[in-house]
Amino acid sequence: MKRFAIAALLTTLAAAPALADSAGPAPKPAARGAAAISGFMAHFPFEGGQAVYEGVCQGCHMPGAVGAVGAGAYPALAKDENLETGAYPVLLILKGQKAMPGFSMQLDDKQIADVVNYVRTHFGNHYSDKVSVDDVKAMR
Numbered sequence: 001m002k003r004f005a006i007a008a009l010l011t012t013l014a015a016a017p018a019l020a021d022s023a024g025p026a027p028k029p030a031a032r033g034a035a036a037i038s039g040f041m042a043h044f045p046f047e048g049g050q051a052v053y054e055g056v057c058q059g060c061h062m063p064g065a066v067g068a069v070g071a072g073a074y075p076a077l078a079k080d081e082n083l084e085t086g087a088y089p090v091l092l093i094l095k096g097q098k099a100m101p102g103f104s105m106q107l108d109d110k111q112i113a114d115v116v117n118y119v120r121t122h123f124g125n126h127y128s129d130k131v132s133v134d135d136v137k138a139m140r
C-alpha cells in the first residue's frame, strides 16, 4: 500500500512540471513536490487549507484544481458537485481511492478539515457548511 502510494506520487510529480508548463505560468510544483517527498513517510508540516492544498494536493490536482490528464487522470476539484457532501473528500483523503493515496499518516485531523474546507469554498465551489476536526476524527 505505502509502496504503491509513493510510486503514484513520484509518477505524478515527474509529470506535473511538464503539464504545468503547457498550462501557462509555471507554479513551481517540482519544488513543493520535493519537500513533500522528503517528508513523505512523516507528518507533513503545512499549516492552513491553502498550504496543505499547495503542498500536498496540487501536484496531482494542479493549480486552480483544474485536474490533469497525463501519466494518469486527476479529476478537477474546481466546480466539483461531488464536494457537496463534506464527508466525501474527508474519506478520500483518509483512505485514498484507486490512484489517489490516503494521507491519514501524514495529515492530522485539523489539516484535513482545513484543506477540505478550503477546497469546498474555493475554485468555484461554494459549500460553506464546514467540516470540523471532530468530524475528521470520527471518520478515521
Ligand code: HEC
Binding pocket: 008, 009, 012, 052, 053, 056, 057, 058, 059, 060, 061, 072, 073, 074, 075, 076, 077, 080, 082, 083, 088, 089, 092, 093, 097, 098, 099, 100, 101, 103, 115, 116, 119
Ligand atoms: C498522487 C496524486 C494525488 C494527490 C497527491 C491527491 N489526489 Fe485527490 N485524486 C487523485 C486521483 C487519481 C483521483 C481519482 C480517484 C478515482 O479514480 O476514484 C482523486 C480524487 C479526488 C477527489 C474526488 C473528486 C471527485 O469529483 O470525485 C477529491 C475530492 C480529491 N481527490 C481531493 C484531494 C485532496 C484534497 C488532496 C490533498 C490532500 C488530494 N486529493 C491529493 C490523485 C491525487
